[in-house]
Amino acid sequence: MSEIDCLDPVRKALLDDLDEGFAELYGAHRGVVFSTALRLCGRWADAEDLTAETFLRAYRAVAGYDAARIAELRPRAWLLTILMNIWRNCARAKSRKPPPDLREEPVDTVDPREGVEEAAVRHETGDELAGLLALLPEEQRAAVVLRHVVDLPVSEIAEVLRVPQGTVKSHVSRGLKRLRALGGAR
Amino acid sequence: MTHDPLLAGLAALAADAPDGLLDRIAARWVRVAGPVGEVFVAFTDEGVAYVREADEPMHAGPDDDARRRFTEGFRRRFGRPLLAATRPPAGLLPALRTGRSGGLRLDLRGATDFQREVLEAVRGIPRGEVRPYSWVAARVGRPGAVRAVGSALAGNPVPLLVPCHRVTRADGEAGEYVFGAATKERLLRAEGVDLDRLRRLAKDRVFYLASDTTGVVCLPTCHNARRITPAHRHGFRTLAEAGSAGYRPCRTCRPTGLAA
Incomplete structure (x- = not known):
């Protein structure tokens, strides 16, 4: 059992009791998963849906894993891989439909419970940049969000996006360059 | 470490999941x-x-x-x-x-459409009363689907709250139950259902009780049937027989034709 003892609390809990383990998994990674979802989708409500779906699928998957598979799980990269798959499928499904008219449907990134004052302050800083992120091509947006919003190392991003590390770096640097150009243009 | 405003701005875009999200x-x-x-x-x-x-x-x-x-x-x-x-x-x-759960919210998303209809129909059976399986089948518009009703109730995810114990066999026996037949009988007796009387009636081939003062025919455990005094009470084997004798079906228990 010494191998299990040196595991992190999340995997230890998952091995011990699937449901308690899930609570640990959620507690440890809710911020990363939600931040990624929010900055990929742009909308608060979509980010909630995407986060919920990610954790639900993760739970259903892990329910079928044996102990060895759980022990070698890297929870954060695994959760984000699930999230990316769902997001890409959604994005693909959406691209088949006519695009929404952005003038009628403003991008809503606001926590509905946020105060007016907080929203006003954030509006001047975060919203603008979040809006620019939405203009990046999918793979650049994903790389920039994973690298600079949720602060993942390049090696982990490569695992999540299933591309070589060099590709991750180039997506990130092109994405940043584009964001600077877009930001400066206005 | 870095004073690049763009990177600082991106880092500030991180947000924690809203508190209620786990409950979804x-x-x-x-x-x-x-x-x-x-x-x-x-x-x-x-x-x-x-x-x-x-x-x-x-x-x-x-x-x-x-x-x-x-x-x-x-x-x-x-x-x-x-x-x-x-x-x-x-x-x-x-x-x-x-034993009254009418106002309680239930999450029946896991049920099939048919099962949900059956459960909704059974939800309306009041405490202290029972209905035959065929009554439920008639309520959901599938009078022939008595066995399917039985399976739907056997898979009831929320027994007690959807009172499937109040659906009983026409012969007066309590019948099958998610928690076992003995528990079903115990529950019904605790709710004041007189199972012995139902068995006696069934043995005499009586499945409907009518009142000659109101001209109404009921299922035996309907609260309207329980008010009929012995002098005015008439038993029937079928609803058709009660109908030919001039009785109309009770609007509360809404008896159906195939109890036996």
Whole structure:
């Protein structure tokens, strides 16, 4: 059992009791998963849906894993891989439909419970940049969000996006360059 | 470390998940007192989803075992994490205590359309009364689907709250039950159903009771039938016979033709 003892609390809990383990998994990674979802989708409500779906699928998957598979799980990269798959499928499904008219449907990134004052302050800083992120091509947006919003190392991003590390770096640097150009243009 | 405003701006875009989000993903469970022993109850943000016995007489064993069976049963059925709740959902305890659960929110998303219709129909059977399986089949518009009604009720995820114990065999026997036939009988007696009388009536081939003062024919446990005094009470084998004798079906219990 010494191998299990040196595991992190999340995997230890998952091995011990699937449901308690899930609570640990959620507690440890809710911020990363939600931040990624929010900055990929742009909308608060979509980010909630995407986060919920990610954790639900993760739970259903892990329910079928044996102990060895759980022990070698890297929870954060695994959760984000699930999230990316769902997001890409959604994005693909959406691209088949006519695009929404952005003038009628403003991008809503606001926590509905946020105060007016907080929203006003954030509006001047975060919203603008979040809006620019939405203009990046999918793979650049994903790389920039994973690298600079949720602060993942390049090696982990490569695992999540299933591309070589060099590709991750180039997506990130092109994405940043584009964001600077877009930001400066206005 | 870095003073690049763009990178600082991106880092500031991180946001924590809203507090209520976990309840959209995971269900919660509590162990509470039921009408016949304690029960485990699982509920989601949509309502109560799953009810099972906490003390199962046939599975005498450590307490943990019953909980584990409940959790695994829930997982097989719903594929959703199940976490301990700090308190039962509003309305659960009174619903279990009184046997009246009309106002309680139920999460029946796991049921098929047919099963949901059956469960909704059964939800309306009042405490202290019983209905035959064929009555439920008629209520959901499939009078021939008596066996399907039986299976739908056998798979009732929320017994007690959808009172499937109040659906009984036409011959006066309590019939099958998710928690066992003995528990069904115990529940019905606790609710004041006179099963012995129903058996006697069935033995005499009486499945409907009519009143010659009101001209109405009822199912035997309907509260309107219980008010009929012996001098004015008439028993019938079929609804058609009662109809030819000039009785109209009760609007409360809405008897159907094929009780026997």
